Amino acid sequence: MTVNRYDRAPFKARYDENGYLEDSPVLTRTGVFEYRDGKGGVRRELRRAEDVFSEDSLSSYRNKPITKGHHGKIDAATVKRHQIGTVTTHGRQDGENVISDIVIHDPRVIKQDGWKELSVGYSVDLIEEPGEYNGERYDAIQTNIRVNHLAVVPVGRAGNARLNLDAADAATPTDDDEGELTMKKVRLDNGIEYDAAPEVAQAYDQARADLGDATTKLEQEKARADAAELAKKEAEGKAEQIKQDAVDQARARLELEAVAKEHKVKFSEDAADRDIKVGVIAAVRGDAVDLKDKPEAYIDAAYDYAVADAGKRRDDAADQRKKATSRADGAEPKSGGGSADARERMAARLRGEKVEDDQ
Structure with a gap:
């Protein structure tokens, strides 16, 4: 079985004229190493000298990248x-x-x-064969060790794999119970990415998740508030419409009753609008009409026609009286004049005044 492993090991480092850090440190060693199995348990694996120092394994170190923490392969x-x-x-x-x-x-x-220890990232084939090495128990043996990268970490697994820094440059590494640090990529809202320790990335992701939850809840509350405000406005609009409808109905009833009284139609206070309209139609037309089975639209149209017809008759009668009055006064009203003007001219003549139209 081929798996990936990360071992850590300090170097007598120096900075060159470009500010680069150079060293020839210990990167790993032989012996038994402990690894987490992902289920809370620990596996102990042996790295034998013949595997660690094989030519293929040693040559796989050359030109491999150095990273800050592990990022997988x-x-x-x-x-x-x-x-x-x-x-x-x-x-x-x-x-x-x-x-x-x-x-x-x-x-x-x-x-x-302040990170100064080293950890090799590599792949191996495991021989699932437990045993004991120099008094230490192991569960499996690592073979075909091939290096993928070298990581700078706070605490190295190999115990002696660290940069050879002078005391003035060295810093106390962070204690890492796992003996391993795999960096994670964190992407900010502005698009910038950077490598962060797992706990930092986890805290950042949790903060983003909490912010997302809070934003969702805020939007839900806002939606409920908007819905409540809309319902309130609709209710207010309906109430206003009901009020206006009631006013219109009351005004229409008063107008209907006034027309009925004008035509001497008798009705009770609780009489239906239809019955009053039928009475007005009969009063205007002066004949017996059978409107019993007629629909409301027919009654409304017949009523409007009857009221309009009655109004026309009234206006015609008024014009006839006006013309009769003008002839009785002895003068024909001029275009645009009326009976009142004719009477005023007649009164002026009786007073001996000269009227404009007199010759």
Whole structure:
């Protein structure tokens, strides 16, 4: 079974004229290493000398990227985002250790964060064969060790894999119970990405999730408030319409009753509008009409016609009286004049005054 592993190991480092950090540190060692199994348990795996110092394994260190923390397997698609340096030579055996030359092009992780230990990211084939090595129990053996990258971390697994810094440059590393630090990519709202420790990334993700929940709840409350305001306005509009309808109905009833009284139609206070209209129609037309089975639209139209007809008759009668009055006064009203004007001219003549139309 082939799996990925991360081992950590300090270097007598120096800064060159460009500010790059160079060292030849211990990167890993032989022996038994502990790994978390993801279920709260621990696996103990043996790294034998013949596997650690095999030519294929040692040559796999050369030209591998150095990263801040682990980001899983590094390849051509991801190296640009994570690389801060390079392993420049093959691995070399030094007793039970492997050393190599490295350069860190971006040493801020050491200067600012105080990280100074190293952890190798690699793939292995596991032989599921438990046993004991120098008095230590193990569950499996690592073979075919192939390096993928080297990470700078707060605490290294190998115990002796750290940068060889002078006391003035060294910083106390952060205690890491897991013995491992895998960096995570955090993307800000403005699009900027940066690497953060898992707990920072987790806290940031939780904060974003909490903000999302709060925003959702706020939008829901706003929607409910908007719906309540809309319902209130609709209710107010309906109430106003009901009020206006009541006023219109009352006015129409008063007008109907006034027309009925004008035509001497008798009705009770609780008489239906239809019955009053039928009475007005009969009074205007002066004949017996059978409107019993007629629909409301017919009654309304017949009523409007009867009222209009009665009004026309009244106006015609008024015109006839006006003409009769003008002839009795002895003068024909001029166009645009009326009976009142004729009477005024007659009165002026009786007083001996000269009237404009007299010859």
